[in-house]
Amino acid sequence: MTRILDPTLRAVPPRAAVRAPRPARLDGAALGLLANGKTHGMAFLERVAEHFSARHGAREIVRVTKANASAPVRPEDAALLAKRCAAVVTAIGD
């Protein structure tokens, strides 16, 4: 008898993650910038922040650059962004 097995993880459900509630409004919100660690990620995000501030008047901008583009964001940085920011924008820039 031939048995067919799936070599992929498509049938493996991803781990459940709780999404933060979507903020009702962004006016005056604290905005997080999470650059992935490539060379120009933060430069790109600064422009995003300029547009955001012009449109919504950001109360605070919190900047985090990952130490290594290949690694996940550090837990303490993720906690900081979650605590202080209503929304976070992330980007790669090479």
Next chain:
Amino acid sequence: MLAGGPWRADEVLLHEPVRDRSVTAWHAAINAVMAGCRPEYFPVVGAALTAVGDPEFKLHGPATSTGGAALMVIVNGPVRESIGLHAGGNLFGPGVRANATIGRALRLVLLNCLDCRAGVLDQSTQGWAGKYSLCFAEHEAASPWEPLHVARGFRAGQSTVTVFAAESGHNVLVHAAREPETLLVAFADAMAALGSLSPGRSVIVLAPEHARYLGLAGWSRARTQAWLYEHARRPLAELKRAGKVEAQFLVSEEMRRWLYGNAAGPAADTANAHARVLPGDETVAVHRGLGPDDILLCVGGGDAGGHSAFFPSWSRGRSVPFVTKEIPL
């Protein structure tokens, strides 16, 4: 296949944290079957997955980057003979099932389980043939030194995998040199080629003939590493003329350390300093890597021929470290 290794089917061999994907022994075994592995190869496959899954290896980068790295697997210890893993002639080429299929199993795990497919998560600009499979044994009997895994802190009786994120290799052909200071010139020259010069690591696979000359001259592993590090260098001015110094290098502490060592280098606000040859740049020596330990030496290949190989690490930066793990047998 599962019975060939010590792991339970649901045991996680590799967790990729950026995408939160876990590869169990079950999925590794399916891919090993697809690759053509025999069950007795599975401990090597599992150990290699564990090694590339080490957090220090940061697999996400070499698995997805435009650099297109292969996952090199160097095997040491008794398992080489028990499964017929080849260390001799044509060791990077076709013809031996264990070499061909263990590396292929790793690549199939990346393709099937981590979505590292071209145009999806694998964004290699070109990639290279080593991405099909790049697994070989060290020719320990032909080495003038202790086996690689012993140099890395394991016992000779243990079997290990050492993994490396490798760009395409460069043949180092030398047939008319026996003295180390002559023989190694071509190695240092290949390592300092502008195409791949970086602060990253290097793997040198010495042909038995070249290894023998180093041994006959009494050169140790450490002395050979130190000589290669010292001589694999270019003047900073040449890097600038070739467009190898990017503007952002001069604002990165790590890259400044690579370019200038302990010297101060230009002030951060020096206009166009990355591209303009400044006074002193002709005498600033930029080495491959950050020190002798960034050069991994091992031995492999046929008895005849002065053909060794140099493999630069993936990426224009520091890249990822060598990781060695014991193969559970």
